[in-house]
Amino acid sequence: MRRRGAEGCRGTSPGCLPLTGLCAVQGCLSVFQRGRSAPGLNSLRPFDARIQPPANAVSLQGMAQAGGVPSPGAAPDQSYVFKLVLLGSGSVGKSSLALRYVKNDFKSILPTVGCAFFTKVVDLGAVSLKFEIWDTAGQEKYHSICHLYFRGANAAVLVYDITRKDSFFKAQQWLKDLERECPPGEVVVMLVGNKTDLGEQREVTLQEGKEFAESKRLLFMEASAKLNQQVTEVFSAVAWELLRREERKEGRPQRGDAGLALSGAPAGPARCCAR
């Protein structure tokens, strides 16, 4: 979250790359430009990664320029910007979830090359929250560069396909990678079992997903980007949890708990990066 000193994964742990490491992404972002153009995506030019403002540098004005206008009546100090990364194997539906959430659309999308970028402003009553959503490529050949996107992340949505057991195991691997690079408790992690519309082909039971999430103290939901089931709820639950943590840090009364209950998020512990 970029506001008054709060930071997510700062990239200071051994696995995180120094700032210059971003240059390594440029090639892949260029490829992204050639290889992919889904409506609703904000095209990411190679130099965008370099000009990205440092943590704490986003102002309200910056939000407005990016389309993130705070809700009327919200005081300037009640706006937040959070970086959220979408992680998971190829074809589990990361881009589809993002597209559904941001544009309420579902269509055939080419595999992501490098990373795609979305923004979405969430109105939580008196508080306005902007998500910067980094949709990483799930194909194995991009695995090593995906770590670059962990830098500064406040939240991670870890997606698997309920019809593919391998993608469930891979999500567990992604969590380990995240834990290696982000200090425990710094990142809100939501585990999502996508494609519930394909229930007859299910290989991962609801219980398995739930148990794993509970064992790692993650938020958990199943969803269908195709049928638009539980998609908004996934991101809303993350938003409320981020807000709740922020308010706790600031010593304010916490509205987030009620929000979590309303959005249908699990009532259990919502910590992440727990070892």
Ligand SMILES: Nc1nc2c(ncn2[C@@H]2O[C@H](COP(=O)(O)OP(=O)(O)OP(=O)(O)O)[C@@H](O)[C@H]2O)c(=O)[nH]1
């Ligand atoms: N039936 C069904 N298909 C889905 C759902 N979500 C995504 N798909 C399909 O799954 C395929 C992969 O979706 P993507 O959103 O591109 O998956 P991804 O995880 O972003 O894939 P990479 O870009 O390779 O990492 C596409 O054919 C989608 O139409 C869903 O909820 N139900």
